[in-house]
Amino acid sequence: TATGDRTAHRPASLAARAAMVLRDNDTGTLVTASPRLYPHMWSWDAAFISMGLAHLDVGRAVQELDTLLAAQWRDGMIPHIVFTSDTDYFPGPDRWGTDNAPQRPDGVRTSGICQPPVHAIALRRIIDTARRTSAADARTAEEFAARAWDAMYRWHRWIVRHRMPDPCGLVTIVHGWESGMDNSPRWDSAYGGVRPGPDLPPYVRLDLLKVDDPGERPSDDEYDRYLWLIEQMRRADYNPDKVVETSAFLVGDVFITAVFALASDTLAEIGDEVGADAERVAELRTWAERARTATAMSCHPETGMARDRDVRAGRWISTESIAGFSPLLCGGLPGDVEDRLIAALDSPRWTGHPDLLAAVPPSVSPDSPDFDPRQYWRGPQWPVVTWLFGWAFGRRGWERHASEFRAQGVHLASDGAFGEYYEPFSGKPLGSTNQSWTAAVVLDWLC
Ligand code: 9YW
Secondary structure: OEEOOEEOOOHHHHHHHHHHHHHHOEOOOOEOOOOOOOOOEEHHHHHHHHHHHOOOOHHHHHHHHHHHHOOOOOOOOOOOEEOOOOOOOOOOHHHHOHHHOOOOOOOOOEOOOOOOOOHHHHHHHHHHHHHHHOHHHHHHHHHHHHHHHHHHHHHHHHHHHHOOOOOOOOOEEOOHHHHOOOOOHHHHHHHHOOOOOOOOOOOOOOHHHHOOOHHHOOOHHHHHHHHHHHHHHHHOOOOHHHHHHHOOOOEEOHHHHHHHHHHHHHHHHHHHHHOOOHHHHHHHHHHHHHHHHHHHHOOOOOOOOOOEEEOOOOEEEOOOEHHHHOHHHHOOOOHHHHHHHHHHHHOOOOOOOOOOOOOOOOOEOOOOOOOOOOOHHHOOEOHHHHHHHHHHHHHOOOHHHHHHHHHHHHHHHOOOOOOOEEOOOOOOEEOOOOOHHHHHHHHHHHO
């Protein structure tokens, strides 16, 4: 069936196509983030991909997380990219130059920064899916959880030890790429303070050759800043504390903080189920509480929207982005403030905007001056973000919101292109097509 110029697949056909995307992008031990644009494993993509894989083969799902955990740095950091041998991506491992970092893992090349800690959430989802399918699947997932739990705990501990340096208590990032929302207007002012030095080694971008419209990608100026930050970290040998000390970009990320709270609670809960060390489980709950409080404290006194904090400049960042709703992920707000935030999410400035094809939140409010409907994290809708909020809403007992996000997310993706992101008014898929994490969340919605 067709609506406008969009084809709409029925659920069974959409699920079959999503499964095909995951199979086609599978190299054997990892599913690449997308077929052409991103030929490697990305940390938070891998988490979402693994829960999609769980619907096809639980053994393969846990293998995906095993591959990621095999690239964990010795100090606990899970790196944002695990490189395959494909050389058609920039910046690749040579440019990152992590080979000399003393904490790097053996036998695999990675980037030197991290991404949102959604991994425990994926593990929860894999266990829940496996328990629904068969006793053997449940055993596979639970055995993996028992085996992988310590590694995940060490990842969360790394964040607490190295990335909560500011009294505001937010989890701090040293590069916009760590946020997962690379060129979000949330980071514009902080990037203003990043001045690439004259000794920035030259480079050639490859991403622009792989999309139809370079206007959907970050600009060259933005890229210079991205690479300058990498250069600074490389010169600090990726020592985590030195990096935080020296980075020109240091921002408390409220979305990551809320995800960290949610994931720490989830990991604690899994720890109880698999009989993990009780002291460590208790520590996770303390960390979750701390992050929840920091998230709640960031809220703007009038709008109630959560805010990031530019630590270098010592000021709050009030961009009207999806991250403003972060407290809904982890809780911690007084009831009336939370109700107002939910009302804001449902309002015409956001999900209730009359011109949206699907009622799921865009990355930036269409009514904000920062909004650009085609530009990456500056406006388009990202199915994974919808999945995450929907899953958290279900966990918080908000069934109506959770099922609404699921239905509308499926509607947006029903064209079967599995876009990396979508133009919110026309539903046109943008960036890469057959993007693995989009296929994975659609599969999870449909199964
Ligand atoms: C890049 C892979 C990654 C995602 C990020 C997204 C984009 C581009 O693609 O990053 O070159 O790293 O912003 O969240 O993990 O899908």
